Amino acid sequence: METLRIALLGAGTVGSGFVKLLDELRPRFRTLGLEPALSGILVRDPARPRPPWVPRGLLSNDAEQVLRGADVVVELMGGTGRAAGLVESALDQGTPVITANKALLAERWPELKPHALEGLLFYEASVMAGTPVVEPLSGSLRGNRTLELHGILNGSTNYIIGRMEDGLGFSEALEEAQKKGFVEEDPFLDIGGVDAAHKLTILARLTIDPDFEWREVRENTSGIQNLSREQIYAAEEQGKKIRLVASLYPAGGRWRAAVRPVLLPADHPLAQAALSRNALLYRGDAVGEVFISGGGAGSAVTASAVIGDLLRMLEGYPGHPPLPQAVPAPNYQPEPLEEVPV
Numbered sequence: 073m074e075t076l077r078i079a080l081l082g083a084g085t086v087g088s089g090f091v092k093l094l095d096e097l098r099p100r101f102r103t104l105g106l107e108p109a110l111s112g113i114l115v116r117d118p119a120r121p122r123p124p125w126v127p128r129g130l131l132s133n134d135a136e137q138v139l140r141g142a143d144v145v146v147e148l149m150g151g152t153g154r155a156a157g158l159v160e161s162a163l164d165q166g167t168p169v170i171t172a173n174k175a176l177l178a179e180r181w182p183e184l185k186p187h188a189l190e191g192l193l194f195y196e197a198s199v200m201a202g203t204p205v206v207e208p209l210s211g212s213l214r215g216n217r218t219l220e221l222h223g224i225l226n227g228s229t230n231y232i233i234g235r236m237e238d239g240l241g242f243s244e245a246l247e248e249a250q251k252k253g254f255v256e257e258d259p260f261l262d263i264g265g266v267d268a269a270h271k272l273t274i275l276a277r278l279t280i281d282p283d284f285e286w287r288e289v290r291e292n293t294s295g296i297q298n299l300s301r302e303q304i305y306a307a308e309e310q311g312k313k314i315r316l317v318a319s320l321y322p323a324g325g326r327w328r329a330a331v332r333p334v335l336l337p338a339d340h341p342l343a344q345a346a347l348s349r350n351a352l353l354y355r356g357d358a359v360g361e362v363f364i365s366g367g368g369a370g371s372a373v374t375a376s377a378v379i380g381d382l383l384r385m386l387e388g389y390p391g392h393p394p395l396p397q398a399v400p401a402p403n404y405q406p407e408p409l410e411e412v413p414v
């Protein structure tokens with residue numbers, strides 16, 4: 073057996089889920105002739121209480137020590153600060169990186185893209201957690217010209233809206249989502265629509281333009297922070313549901329991106345994704361409509377995609393490539409979605 077040395081950056085909701093699943097799936101790595109071993113686990117505070125399966129002796133705030141001799145880096149820290157420097161320097165040294173960090177992917181793309189093209193960057197967990205979208209959009213769905221896509225890409229806001237439909241107030245629902253580990257360290261990223269915008273930017277680079285600008289998505293983003301229960305009930309009286317939807321569609325001869333709360337008929341496929349579930353409705357010229365739905369946040373749900381990427385890498389597949397070249401907006405008229413005034 074050869075040892076596979078994994079440097080793990082972060083042992084929070086997703087990082088601790090990764091440690092647990094890695095141990096449970098050890099036999100699968102052995103079938104590949106590999107014994108996975110964590111070279112270290114980078115955290116801010118090694119003394120903080122953690123689940124019992126996280127090996128305390130490996131926790132450290134010394135990045136150099138954690139990264140030394142690693143065969144692969146698994147980045148589950150989040151943010152565009154310290155994570156950016158560590159990920160970029162690992163990639164510059166030719167070490168593959170697996171990440172769930174959509175903020176980093178969206179905002180530091182010029183630095184990351186060359187490594188994504190080299191096949192060193194794996195990021196299935198960054199969009200819709202363990203529900204596969206990055207892989208199909210960087211693979212089998214490439215046999216299409218994309219016409220439009222719409223997604224519920226943020227589990228926290230979908231959970232909050234669902235709990236408000238059950239009668240909870242906004243703050244109470246947010247607090248519940250935080251306790252379940254769905255919410256980013258800065259909750260504005262979720263409730264302000266920024267996290268969904270990060271994810272939409274990643275999907276745009278896989279489907280329409282490898283250099284789609286983060287700024288262009290961010291400028292057309294609004295969240296649910298001002299959504300009231302009254303608006304949710306009024307929608308229900310009209311047989312509709314409010315959902316935070318991230319969309320990519322052609323209009324006026326160019327591609328548009330938008331994240332905003334919309335009113336959907338209650339039987340719309342996207343309205344069926346309940347609580348922390350996510351959904352993607354993709355339309356391609358050849359395949360027609362494709363609908364993908366599943367868990368969109370949480371410890372094991374997200375860790376499963378990180379392990380999936382690790383196994384994919386060990387089986388010799390490259391990381392997820394962006395689209396090679398931008399494609400012009402098609403001459404296609406999408407059904408408009410009804411926006412909620414916020």
Ligand code: NAP
Pocket residue numbers: 081082083084085086087114115116117118120133147148149150151154155172173174175197198201253254255256257368369370371374
């Ligand atoms: P989290 O619970 O806040 O955990 C973050 C971990 O990173 C903690 O262990 C923290 O250390 C460590 N960390 C953060 N900043 C650090 C720094 N400057 N130096 C050293 N260690 C640092 O976050 P999470 O929910 O697991 O999310 C991790 C990543 O996965 C994020 O990019 C997030 O967007 C993404 N993601 C999350 C979910 C989800 O459902 N939670 C789903 C998909 C993707 P301490 O423990 O010592 O504070």
Ligand code: HSE
Pocket residue numbers: 198200201225226227228229254255256262267368369370
């Ligand atoms: N905060 C994110 C969400 C985590 O709620 O969707 C999953 O990416």
